[in-house]
Amino acid sequence: MSSIEHTVLYEQGMDLDFMERVHEIPGGGAIKRCIQCGTCSGTCPVSWAMEESPRQIIAMVRAGLRDRVLESATIWTCASCYFCTVRCPQEIKITDVMYILKRLAIREHRERSKRIQTFSRLFVELVNEYGRNHEFALMRRFLLATRPFGALKESGVAWNLKTRGRLPLGAKPVKDLDGLRRIIAKAQELGGEA
Secondary structure, eight states, X not given: OOOOOOOOOOGGGSOTTHHHHHHHSTTOGGGGGOOOOOHHHHHOTTGGGOSSOHHHHHHHHHTTOHHHHHHOSHHHHOOOOOHHHXXXXXXXXXXXXXXXXXXXXXXTTOHHHHHHHHHHHHXXXXXXXXXXXXXXXXXXXXXXXXXXXXXXXXHHHHHHHHHTTOOOSOOOOOTTHHHHHHHHHHHHHHHTOO
């Protein structure tokens, strides 16, 4: 027999204004139209890797489960492919809702958002350094920045990949790295990013 765990959610543990706050952000109002048909989850190419499906995230927003939503890996797993948005019968821009939730998590300094920001910053640093991503350097820097003892635990995986020729330790910069850096600098200037 399988055991089913039941969790009782009490009203005082919910943020009943959460959906209204999401609704006030441009693009967030459409979630009120969600009929919970599951089309978004059924078409999502990465739903298999999510903690909760896109349908569940919208239901959780509507139920006021702010902490569970903003701590969920689902909002960060979204591939931004827009399949869900294109196929939604209610024309909800689900991908945009995921971006809204990411921004809220960042504003509230949620733990997962801190790790994602660290990963993103390290990725950009490597692209500026080499002109491309370097997987070994990225994971080494990320693990050392976020969970140093985890780096020791993952060293066996890295060794196996290295011995099979799947993980080069060195990185070669792209040709005309200075030109790429100028393009990135201009894009950041136009995009208003620091």
